[in-house]
Each structure stands twice: as C-alpha cells, then as structure tokens.
Amino acid sequence: MNTQILGARETGSVQVLALTLALLLLLLAPAIWNGYPLLQYDTGGYLARWYEGYLVPSRSTVFGLYLHFGQGSWFWINLGIQALATLWILQLTLRVLGMRTPFFVAAISLVLVATTALPWLASMLLTDIFAGLSILALFLLVMHGERISSAEKWLLFGFTAFAAASHSATLGVLLGLCCAGLMLRPWLGPRIPLSGIARGGFSLVAGAVMLLATNFALSREVAWTPGGAGVAFGRMLQDGIVTQYLRDHCPTMKLKLCPYRNELPATADDFLWGGSVFNTLGRFKGLNDEMTFIALHALVAYPGRQAEAAIAATGQQLLHVATGEGTTGWVPHTYAIIERYLPGQVGAMRAARQQRWQLNFPAINRVHIPVALGSMLALLAILGHACRHRRLDDVTLLAATVSLALFGNAFICGVISGPHDRYGARLTWLATFTVLVAAAKAFATDEDEGYGLRNRNSSTPVL
Structure with missing residues (x-):
C-alpha cells in the first residue's frame, strides 16, 4: 500500500512538473518564436541606467539593474523570472480562491495565453508585466494573508515592493488601492484586515526606499525618478x-x-x-x-478645462487596450543602446523576427481588443450582480480590486501621459482572468469542489 501511495505521489509530481514547464514555455512563446526577447521603445532607456550613471525621466534605475542582472544570459534569465512570477501568482490566487486543481490553473492560463496580452508582456523587456501581477500580489497580501504561508507573504511583499519601484504609475495604482481599502474598511470590516493594509502599505514604502537607494547608488543623487x-x-x-x-x-x-x-x-x-x-x-x-x-x-489658471481634459483622457484610456504599442521593428534608441553597450548581442537582435518586421499585431488585436473590452464589461456585470444580491464573496472582492485598478490606471496614465494602448493592455488581462475565475466558480460541479477540498489535505503537489 505504501509503495502504491509513493508511486501515485511521484506520478503526480512528474505530471505537475511537466504541466508547469509547458505553461512556462507558452508564456514565453512570443520571445521563443522571435528568437530574442521582445524590445520596446523604452527598453533602451532602462538598460542604459547601469552604464550612464545618471537619472533620466520615467526610467527606473531599479528596473535598469534588473535588466543588467540578466544581460549575460541575453536577458533569458529576466524572461524566466517573469514567466515564473506570472505562473506562481496566478496559481497562488487560484489556490486562495479555492481552485487548487491543476486543471483550473492550466485551463485559465491557456485561455489567457490565447486571448490576452499576457504572454507578450511576459516575453518583453519592460516593466509592464509587473504592473498587472502586482495588483494580484497586493490583493493576496492585503485580503488573504491568513490563507498563505509566511514565506509566501514575504515573497509577495518583496515582489510588490519591486513592482512599485519599477514604475511610478504602478506605485500610484497600488497606493490608490491601499487608500481605497482603508476608506472602505469601516463598511467591509474584517474582509479588509488592518494588518493586511499595513502589509500592503509597508511594501510600497519599501519600494520607495528601494528606488531612492538605487538612484543614489547609481547617480549619487537622493532623488525620485524625474520626468x-x-x-x-x-x-x-x-x-x-x-x-x-x-x-x-x-x-x-x-x-x-x-x-x-x-x-x-x-x-x-x-x-x-x-x-x-x-x-x-x-x-x-x-x-x-x-x-x-x-x-x-x-x-x-484653467481648472475647468483641466477637469474636462482629465475626464476625457480617463474615458479614452479605458478604451485603449490594443497589444503591441511601441513593439515594432523600429525602436532606434533601444537598438543604439544595445549596439553601444552590448555589441555581442547585436547579431541576435538584428536576426530576431521583430527586427525583420514579422510581428503582426493588427491580426492579434482582432482577438485581444474584443476580449479585453468584453471582459471589462463582464467585470461590471459581476459587480452589479453582487450588489443586487448583496453578496461579498472572494470573487466579488477580486472583481472590485481589479475594477478599481483599471480605473486608477486609466486616470493616472490618461491624465498624466495621455491615452496609450500600452497602458491599457498591461492591465486588461486581469479583467479576463477575473471573469474566468467567476465563470469557473459558477459552473464548477460538486465533484470539482470535492476534489479541491480533498487536495487541501493531500500531500500530492499542485501547481
């Protein structure tokens, strides 16, 4: 009997390992197909921070050091970290929501890979993948600290701090979510633990300290990223x-x-x-x-006109969700930085499909845009249904968190930078993820729920 149990556990471990590897490869499929990590207009500005030793507008030195860390592997280490972080946070969120089986992780991940910008974000040398993942990390850290281990809490804390330090807009959205949680706590009570808000707030403080320290180390200036x-x-x-x-x-x-x-x-x-x-x-x-x-x-001087412009920019940003903005065959500044500081990689970069203009984002966006816009509408439907029935379950809290993040992101990016597709695409996959979670919870059979409950007490590994 013991031999049979060990054999079943080993078989389960091998299956989970194989599934994990397959999902990681799918998340990085665009970069693998490209033959080199995907580049964007802003990539070169981040990469140059280590070499140039001074601060430039909107280019985090923390993310610059992260790119420098992986440049010896031709940045495949960076992409590996991004794919692992994506899969880990997705499965951790699903586990906390009671969807512990490998089937749910695989099915939802496959739909996200096929219909959203997620694999393109994971395959790109840019901060955008961390913007969306940090929303889920903060959701877990604040709302569900009692359902995760101490090690997981520390990892989420560090991840959220890094994400906040990588881009000021990400920090702004995360800070807005923490403030919203604090304001709603009198009505939601224990659903938003004060200890959780403290964990989230301190992770943002840690991110700010991280950025200031890195700016000083590279530039000898105690200053925030300018611009x-x-x-x-x-x-x-x-x-x-x-x-x-x-x-x-x-x-x-x-x-x-x-x-x-x-x-x-x-x-x-x-x-x-x-x-x-x-x-x-x-x-x-x-x-x-x-x-x-x-x-x-x-x-x-013009408060009325500023308010009108802010409202219009926020609304427009919510509709700008296309994948691939700034990821074309012509990103001259990034090319120049790689040619100047990483000449050994120029051949591989030039040979990549992106640099040969073989990316076809218009075709991709025939799927991505309607899925993103439809998911955001479905998100509103989920919240409306929950309000109508006065239901405040975990899915409703996730939907509310993602909705606030989407609106906050649209306001911050639209008002400060103006509407861009890139700013929408980096977060709208969260709406699709939430809708998939709600659908899976709604249509899960009793057998599925029973399997999940049994798995909680099983030593068989899950994703």
Missing part, C-alpha cells in the same frame, strides 16, 4: 492647454517657448520624441524647469 511634470506638460500640450497658456501669458512673461508658441506639434509624442523645438531647447535638461512651471500654473 513626471514634463510628461504631464506633454498631455496638456496635446489638449491645447499649453498653447492657450502661452498665448495668454507670453505678452507679460519671458519663457523659452514663447517664440515657438505657434510652431508646437499637435501631440505629446511628437513634441517629446520627435524632432521638435524640445530638442532645440535642450530637451529635459534645458526645458524641465519651464515645463514644470507651466504645468503647475496651468492647473490653477
């Missing part, structure tokens, strides 16, 4: 607010942009990253103080 005001200036420029401010104030003020007020480009991207007057006046180094001044004073 927020400059990016906000770009959004105001795109909305016509900067042009109005210059028109109203140039007659009485001496600003560097006044002589060019009738020549400013129509979009923030053209101003910041095209061959505009921004380059003529010294880019961020030459214009950052003036852009900050105009952005702050324009908030006071």
Whole structure:
C-alpha cells in the first residue's frame, strides 16, 4: 500500500512538473518564436541606467539593474523570472480562491495565453508585466494573508515592493488601492484586515526606499525618478492647454517657448520624441524647469478645462487596450543602446523576427481588443450582480480590486501621459482572468469542489 501511495505521489509530481514547464514555455512563446526577447521603445532607456550613471525621466534605475542582472544570459534569465512570477501568482490566487486543481490553473492560463496580452508582456523587456501581477500580489497580501504561508507573504511583499519601484504609475495604482481599502474598511470590516493594509502599505514604502537607494547608488543623487511634470506638460500640450497658456501669458512673461508658441506639434509624442523645438531647447535638461512651471500654473489658471481634459483622457484610456504599442521593428534608441553597450548581442537582435518586421499585431488585436473590452464589461456585470444580491464573496472582492485598478490606471496614465494602448493592455488581462475565475466558480460541479477540498489535505503537489 505504501509503495502504491509513493508511486501515485511521484506520478503526480512528474505530471505537475511537466504541466508547469509547458505553461512556462507558452508564456514565453512570443520571445521563443522571435528568437530574442521582445524590445520596446523604452527598453533602451532602462538598460542604459547601469552604464550612464545618471537619472533620466520615467526610467527606473531599479528596473535598469534588473535588466543588467540578466544581460549575460541575453536577458533569458529576466524572461524566466517573469514567466515564473506570472505562473506562481496566478496559481497562488487560484489556490486562495479555492481552485487548487491543476486543471483550473492550466485551463485559465491557456485561455489567457490565447486571448490576452499576457504572454507578450511576459516575453518583453519592460516593466509592464509587473504592473498587472502586482495588483494580484497586493490583493493576496492585503485580503488573504491568513490563507498563505509566511514565506509566501514575504515573497509577495518583496515582489510588490519591486513592482512599485519599477514604475511610478504602478506605485500610484497600488497606493490608490491601499487608500481605497482603508476608506472602505469601516463598511467591509474584517474582509479588509488592518494588518493586511499595513502589509500592503509597508511594501510600497519599501519600494520607495528601494528606488531612492538605487538612484543614489547609481547617480549619487537622493532623488525620485524625474520626468513626471514634463510628461504631464506633454498631455496638456496635446489638449491645447499649453498653447492657450502661452498665448495668454507670453505678452507679460519671458519663457523659452514663447517664440515657438505657434510652431508646437499637435501631440505629446511628437513634441517629446520627435524632432521638435524640445530638442532645440535642450530637451529635459534645458526645458524641465519651464515645463514644470507651466504645468503647475496651468492647473490653477484653467481648472475647468483641466477637469474636462482629465475626464476625457480617463474615458479614452479605458478604451485603449490594443497589444503591441511601441513593439515594432523600429525602436532606434533601444537598438543604439544595445549596439553601444552590448555589441555581442547585436547579431541576435538584428536576426530576431521583430527586427525583420514579422510581428503582426493588427491580426492579434482582432482577438485581444474584443476580449479585453468584453471582459471589462463582464467585470461590471459581476459587480452589479453582487450588489443586487448583496453578496461579498472572494470573487466579488477580486472583481472590485481589479475594477478599481483599471480605473486608477486609466486616470493616472490618461491624465498624466495621455491615452496609450500600452497602458491599457498591461492591465486588461486581469479583467479576463477575473471573469474566468467567476465563470469557473459558477459552473464548477460538486465533484470539482470535492476534489479541491480533498487536495487541501493531500500531500500530492499542485501547481
């Protein structure tokens, strides 16, 4: 009998290991097919932080060090970490929600791979994969600390801190969720433990300390990652607010942009990253103080127009969900950084399918866009159904968390940077995940539930 039990356990372990490996390969299928990790416009800026030793707008030194750590493996270590973190957090969330069987993990993971941006995010050298995963990590850390082990809590704590340090928008969304939890606690009581909010809050503090320490180590400056005001200036420029401010104030003020007020480009991207007057006046180094001044004073000067622009930008950002923005065959700055600091990888980079223009995101988005938009609508339906029946179960809490994260992300990114598909695609897969969880819980048979309960007391390994 003991031999039979050991044999069954060994068989189960082999099956779980094989399934785990298969799912990891599927999560990295875009990079494997490409022949090199996927690159994006911003990748080079992060990678250069180790080599250049100074701070640049919107490029976290923490994420730069993470890329530097894996560059000797041609960044496959980074992709391996991203895929493992994705699968671990997905299975941990499902386990906490009572869906412990390998079947649920595999089925939901396969649907996410086939219909969402998730494998493309996991295969890319960019912070975006951590933005979505950190929402689930914070959800587990705050809401379900009693259902996970101490080791898992520490791992989630460290992961959330790293994600917060990797991008200011991610930190803003996570901070907003913690504040929302604190405000809702009087009504939800023990469903949002005070100890959980404390864990989540301290993880964000740790992330802020991590970023400040890394900035100091690389640049000898105790400073936050610069660029927020400059990016906000770009959004105001795109909305016509900067042009109005210059028109109203140039007659009485001496600003560097006044002589060019009738020549400013129509979009923030053209101003910041095209061959505009921004380059003529010294880019961020030459214009950052003036852009900050105009952005702050324009908030006071035109509050009504700013509010209208913010509402419009948030709504537009919620609809910008296409996969692949900035991941084309032409990312010149990233190419230049790799050629300058990693010349040994230039051949592999140039030979990749991305650099030969073989990525077809329009075809991919024929699936991804309707799935993302449909999932967000279904998320609202889940919350509406829960409110109607006054039900506050785990799925409802997950749906509420993801909905708040999507809205907070749309507000922060839309208002500060302007609507971009990249900002939506990095989080909308969470809506699809939540809808799949709700459907699985609704249609799970008694036998499925029984199997899950038996697994809780079984020593057979699960994903």
